[in-house]
Amino acid sequence: MAQQHTKILNGVNVDGLFQTIEVIKKDSSIAKFNFRAKNEWVSGAESRTTIDDFYGAGKTHVRSKPFVFTKDEPPVLLGKDHGANPVEYALTALAGCVTTTLVFHAAAKGVKINKIESTLEGDIDLRGLLNLDDSVKVGYESIQINFKIDSDASEETLQELIELGKKHSPVANTIINATPVNVSLSK
Secondary structure (H helix, E strand, C coil): CCCCCCCEECCEEHHHHHHHHHHHHHCHHHHCCEECCEEEEEECCEEEEEEEEEEECCEEEEEEEEEEEEECCCHHHCCCCCCCCHHHHHHHHHHHHHHHHHHHHHHHCCCCEEEEEEEEEEEECHHHHCCCCCCCCCCEEEEEEEEEEEECCCHHHHHHHHHHHHHHCHHHHHHHCCCCCCCCCCC
């Protein structure tokens, strides 16, 4: 009897990726996910967010261990520097999501990646946050992502993968396409 080997490329189970795609083609409800976060204010600029469960592939999944993220501000922004600030977490989420998306598309296309590094920078004018000038955007004015990719693939292929990463990254699209945010008060 022939032994089956799972194809792994760039740390991605390529066989599993294509199986997932086929299952979703047959039942699109499996593609619906709901991610959740619970935040608690600590003091001043500090708060903690816990990530524990999420819904996806037709059921609720509970993590083996919750992830806890502390957010704060540096002293120059009146914090105690107990963690990265929320806009830095946004850069972290963007970096991780675009990179993961790029890697998965590379694996699907059979492109071997040896190493990826990226740097992200975003410009913010605090006058928007502080409600000092209505003409100033609240949040990032722009974000720059610069990738260094070690691969035998051509520069054209790598540029195509970067564009696929941006185009299909849920976090990049959340930022680019201004996802509605609904805010309410619970009792």
